[in-house]
Amino acid sequence: MRRKWRYVLPLLLVMTGCVSGADTQPETIDIGQIQFDTSEKDAGLETMLSNISYDEKDGVVYLIPASTSWIYYWDKESGVSGKLCGRPECEHEGVGCNAHTNGMNAGLQVYGEHVYFMIDNGVLMRMKLDGTEREIVRPVKKLIGTNGYWIIHRDKVYTTVMEQQVEEGERYNELYIYQYDLEGNEEGKLLLQERYEKLPTLTWRYKGDYAYFMVQSGGVGERSRQLYIYDIENDSLHKLIDVQKDKWLVMEYRVHEKEILLLEKSQATLRLIRYDLQSGEETEEFTYPNAYRYSAYLSADEEKIILYDFLWDPEARWAYLLNREGEVEGEWTLPPGDPMWIYDSTEEGFILYDSDRWEDDSDTIGYRLWQFPYDGGEAEIVLSLEVNFRS
Numbered sequence: 361m362r363r364k365w366r367y368v369l370p371l372l373l374v375m376t377g378c379v380s381g382a383d384t385q386p387e388t389i390d391i392g393q394i395q396f397d398t399s400e401k402d403a404g405l406e407t408m409l410s411n412i413s414y415d416e417k418d419g420v421v422y423l424i425p426a427s428t429s430w431i432y433y434w435d436k437e438s439g440v441s442g443k444l445c446g447r448p449e450c451e452h453e454g455v456g457c458n459a460h461t462n463g464m465n466a467g468l469q470v471y472g473e474h475v476y477f478m479i480d481n482g483v484l485m486r487m488k489l490d491g492t493e494r495e496i497v498r499p500v501k502k503l504i505g506t507n508g509y510w511i512i513h514r515d516k517v518y519t520t521v522m523e524q525q526v527e528e529g530e531r532y533n534e535l536y537i538y539q540y541d542l543e544g545n546e547e548g549k550l551l552l553q554e555r556y557e558k559l560p561t562l563t564w565r566y567k568g569d570y571a572y573f574m575v576q577s578g579g580v581g582e583r584s585r586q587l588y589i590y591d592i593e594n595d596s597l598h599k600l601i602d603v604q605k606d607k608w609l610v611m612e613y614r615v616h617e618k619e620i621l622l623l624e625k626s627q628a629t630l631r632l633i634r635y636d637l638q639s640g641e642e643t644e645e646f647t648y649p650n651a652y653r654y655s656a657y658l659s660a661d662e663e664k665i666i667l668y669d670f671l672w673d674p675e676a677r678w679a680y681l682l683n684r685e686g687e688v689e690g691e692w693t694l695p696p697g698d699p700m701w702i703y704d705s706t707e708e709g710f711i712l713y714d715s716d717r718w719e720d721d722s723d724t725i726g727y728r729l730w731q732f733p734y735d736g737g738e739a740e741i742v743l744s745l746e747v748n749f750r751s
């Protein structure tokens with residue numbers, strides 16, 4: 361049975377419709393052989409949902425508030441928070457402070473006993489969890505372009521960037537994915553280079569010795585979707601899904617050994633489907649018809665879904681709690697404010713953040729973390745910071 365799939369799968373991929381770019385690897389992967397190694401922790405969901413702005417270890421949250429250059433910590437137990445700097449007599453006011461990242465969108469990840477972060481778009485740094493011993497880890501190829509991103513998983517650093525280029529008057533986006541050894545200074549390995557007409561989005565998931573990344577490109581009516589798997593042990597890349605999904609956009613997905621769970625949205629409809637990696641069959645778990653202007657995310661245990669509006673509304677902000685059957689179990693109404701964004705799904709609930717709009721005469725913005733409990737109880741602000749974004 362297992363052997364048979366080797367030959368059936370490529371056919372399925374062809375039948376479901378190849379949309380863009382050349383296949384990077386002619387041979388396919390034996391799905392039946394995939395087994396997740398759970399001996400080590402995988403790169404966390406909070407790291408990926410927050411776009412590496414938020415991470416947690418031993419009850420302490422480490423975060424870079426949106427649009428700022430500062431690494432903060434927040435001890436959930438004691439409620440104490442501040443800039444993550446262990447330098448004696450530091451005023452924590454600018455370059456020289458350990459908590460300062462030298463620029464916007466530095467990203468942050470807790471890995472082992474260190475907080476890692478990127479400065480100057482290409483130098484990976486780290487310091488101890490108490491904000492001491494700040495040091496350079498290694499350089500990576502510059503993340504200059506669009507949606508530059510990096511993440512560490514099992515002693516490897518993965519980076520991605522999209523570069524806008526013009527060739528013979530045509531504008532296109534070139535997507536690059538690299539892998540580096542965390543310890544060492546040798547050149548990175550190019551895992552994928554692909555060309556897209558429309559700026560693609562890319563989302564990662566990691567399980568054991570496998571890295572998954574989904575690329576979506578194009579708009580309504582011309583939307584393409586590819587899911588790749590990178591077999592870390594065997595250093596091989598394969599395309600698992602390559603389809604045209606004109607209507608459905610993937611909001612969120614989770615990988616399992618034999619199937620992928622996908623939370624998809626068309627204009628107003630949200631649905632949860634399971635995609636069988638061996639047969640290519642889709643099974644719809646539910647559809648929910650009232651999701652216009654809402655974003656949606658799955659909890660870490662895949663049992664709860666939060667829907668929250670992402671458009672600015674002068675009246676209020678709304679969020680809904682759905683169960684795995686697509687039934688509404690809770691509803692939250694929040695005072696008006698800027699749209700919220702997802703950071704994490706903890707044991708208690710979803711963590712989202714919002715921040716004030718910038719005002720010309722102010723150097724600070726208010727930045728808040730909200731918790732939306734899975735039992736539908738009141739949404740509450742769990743952390744509130746005043747952040748100086750000019751320094």
Ligand SMILES: [Zn+2]
Nearest residue numbers: 445450452457
């Ligand atoms: Zn400092």
